[in-house]
Structures are given as C-alpha cells and as structure tokens.
Amino acid sequence: MEILWLAHKVVEQMILEAEQKAPLETGGLLAGYFSKNDKETVVTDIIGPGPMAVHKMTTYKPDYSFHRDEIGQIYDNSNGEISYLGDWHTHPTQSAYLSWTDREALRNIVRYQNNFLDAPVMLIWGGVNSKGDPEWIPRAWRTRSLKGKMFWRRWDYAPMEVRLFK
Numbered sequence: 233m234e235i236l237w238l239a240h241k242v243v244e245q246m247i248l249e250a251e252q253k254a255p256l257e258t259g260g261l262l263a264g265y266f267s268k269n270d271k272e273t274v275v276t277d278i279i280g281p282g283p284m285a286v287h288k289m290t291t292y293k294p295d296y297s298f299h300r301d302e303i304g305q306i307y308d309n310s311n312g313e314i315s316y317l318g319d320w321h322t323h324p325t326q327s328a329y330l331s332w333t334d335r336e337a338l339r340n341i342v343r344y345q346n347n348f349l350d351a352p353v354m355l356i357w358g359g360v361n362s363k364g365d366p367e368w369i370p371r372a373w374r375t376r377s378l379k380g381k382m383f384w385r386r387w388d389y390a391p392m393e394v395r396l397f398k
C-alpha cells in the first residue's frame with residue numbers, strides 16, 4: 233500500500249477548518265512532494281477552501297482562483313520543490329468513503345493539463361460517532377489512469393495508508 237504522510241501542522245489546520253464549517257463540508261488542496269519511487273506522498277502544506285468557496289451539507293465548491301494563486305505562491309517560494317498533490321475535503325455527516333463525485337474530481341485533476349499531475353491524491357476526513365458527531369478519521373486514495381486496449385480509459389483508485397509525522 234502506498235503511504236500518505238501528513239505533517240502534524242497540516243492535520244491541525246485541516247481539523248480546525250473541518251470543525252469550523254461542520255456540519256457543512258469544506259476542503260482544499262494538498263501540497264508537498266512524491267518520493268523518488270513514487271510510493272510515498274508527503275504533505276507539507278495545505279490550502280483551505282478560499283474566501284469564495286461555497287459550503288453545503290454534502291458538497292463544497294472550492295474557490296478555484298484562490299487555489300491557483302496560493303499553489304503558485306507555494307511552488308515559487310519553494311523553488312518548485314513543493315507542488316500540488318491533490319485535494320482534501322470533509323464528510324462531516326458520513327464516513328470517509330470515495331463518492332462518485334470524489335472520483336470525478338480526481339479524474340478532472342488528471343484531465344486538467346495545467347495541473348501536470350497524472351496520479352493525484354484525495355484525502356477525506358469523515359466518520360460519525362454514536363452521538364452523530366464527526367470523528368474526523370482520515371482516509372486517502374490515489375488515482376491513476378490505466379492504459380488499456382479499450383477506447384475509454386479505466387481508472388484505478390488505490391487506498392493509501394495515512395501516517396503522521398512531526
């Protein structure tokens with residue numbers, strides 16, 4: 233299983249944002265780098281939803297221009313070492329499963345050529361306890377387009393093991 237490493241700092245930032253918006257969804261972008269063998273993904277920075285994002289019970293619409301500016305700044309400030317890895321979002325009232333919309337979002341990241349990202353990550357914070365409150369359990373997937381003999385693309389959504397680091 234591939235590993236998704238989350239810096240302690242970014243976990244705190246995401247949970248804080250999740251708590252502030254619950255029971256509405258929120259999310260943003262993941263930034264960092266992939267290991268040389270491409271089996272490990274390291275998240276060093278995250279970007280929040282952005283001021284113009286729209287938050288609803290089971291969807292959230294990101295502030296795309298905010299995201300473009302922020303990720304561009306992170307990339308430039310790190311001399312290209314820290315770049316866009318994929319997206320994160322919350323499921324405040326459901327478990328952290330990969331919905332059809334989430335799969336489509338992943339495919340769109342690959343299709344949007346300006347992302348230069350052919351295997352993006354999706355991190356979801358979800359889960360509900362017996363009282364109905366969010367538990368914020370992280371689950372993650374990485375998607376790749378499988379090149380087959382077919383005219384259409386097939387897609388793989390591989391679960392990742394989430395680990396934290398200081």
Ligand SMILES: [Zn+2]
Pocket residue numbers: 321322323329330331334356
């Ligand atoms: Zn989702």
